[in-house]
Every structure is written in structure tokens, then in C-alpha cells.
């Protein structure tokens with residue numbers, strides 16, 4: 001089986017990069033330079049008209065959307081136990097992925113590029129402030145879930161990979177998340193995983209490559 005991941009540094013393809021690595025999958029990476037709007041090139045728009053990363057190509061067939069990609073990886077590499085085996089807990093893991101994709105990620109996008117969400121002059125600051133407020137509320141919920149726990153479930157799952165990216169991105173965007181100690185502990189624990197070390201080293205290498213180009 002040939003697996004290709006369309007990836008951009010700092011962005012959310014970090015999540016499938018981590019889970020594919022945790023799964024022990026062999027995969028090729030194609031770099032999309034979001035700063036140069038490569039996601040809107042005719043070649044990329046042909047395979048993903050939504051002009052988003054991540055995109056997974058499995059034996060030539062494209063699969064978009066992080067949740068679907070995570071579930072595909074979990075199903076196709078069952079030995080990696082990337083979701084809980086209990087059916088109810090498996091649904092809870094899907095619920096978490098959905099929350100990150102629809103309840104957290106959009107606020108990170110607003111905090112990152114407020115001008116994309118309201119073009120009224122002078123609105124940038126308030127779009128960003130509202131995004132920060134919403135993120136603080138959401139991370140407060142995650143804080144309760146993670147208190148006294150290493151992972152969201154009793155072992156590492158795709159939910160941990162996705163949340164790691166959300167929390168990292170929030171830190172990078174200077175959302176005031178330092179007070180969330182359980183989330184911070186989760187973040188530090190995740191940074192020790194070989195899969196996360198690998199993606200962060202890869203990200204640094206790609207960033208210097210893109211900066212030199």
C-alpha cells in the first residue's frame with residue numbers, strides 16, 4: 001500500500017504525521033508551502049479543491065479532513081491501538097477528534113488570520129480577542145478532562161496527537177494557556193514520544209529548507 005501525506009510545517013498535518021509514525025506506516029511526504037499559497041496551485045486544487053492540508057493519498061485515492069484521516073490510520077493499523085477498542089470509548093475518541101476539528105481548530109484559525117474572518121477596518125483586534133476567549137474556554141474543558149491523567153484515554157490515541165497540535169498552536173499564537181497545568185503536562189509528555197520528536201525535527205528541517213528557497 002502506498003501512502004502519501006501532503007504536509008505543511010506548523011499546520012495541522014502534524015497530526016497525521018504523528019499517528020502514521022506511531023502506526024509504523026511507511027509514507028511519503030509532499031511539502032505544501034502555505035506561505036506561498038501552494039495549496040491554491042492548480043495541481044493541488046485538482047486533488048483537493050478545498051485547498052487544505054492535510055491530505056492523504058492512499059494507493060492514488062485522496063482522503064481529506066483530519067478526522068477521517070485519523071480514523072483511516074487507526075483502522076488500517078489496528079496493532080497500534082490508535083483508538084480505544086471498547087466501542088463506547090471508540091465513539092468517545094471520535095467525539096474528541098470532532099471537538100478538536102470543529103470546536104478548537106476554527107478558533108486557532110481566527111487567532112492566526114483574523115483578517116480572513118472579518119474585513120471591516122479595525123475589526124482584527126476584536127476577532128482575535130474573541131478567538132482567544134473561546135480558546136481559553138475550550139482549553140479549560142480539556143484541563144478538567146486531563147487532570148490526573150497522562151492521556152485522554154488509558155493509553156496514547158489519535159486524540160492526544162490532535163490535542164498536542166491544538167495546544168502547541170495556541171502557545172505559538174500567544175494564547176494565555178500557561179495556567180492549564182494538566183494540558184501543559186500532557187504537552188510535555190507528548191514531546192517525549194519518538195513520533196513527536198521526529199515530526200518536530202522534520203518540521204525544523206522543512207522550515208529551513210523553505211526559508212532558503
Ligand SMILES: N[C@@H](CCC(=O)N[C@@H](CS)C(=O)NCC(=O)O)C(=O)O
Nearest residue numbers: 011012039051052053054065066101
Ligand atoms: N477541515 C480541515 C481543516 C484543515 C485546515 O484548516 N488546514 C489549514 C492548515 S492548519 C490549511 O490547509 N489552510 C490553508 C487554506 O485554508 O488555504 C481538516 O480538518 O482537515
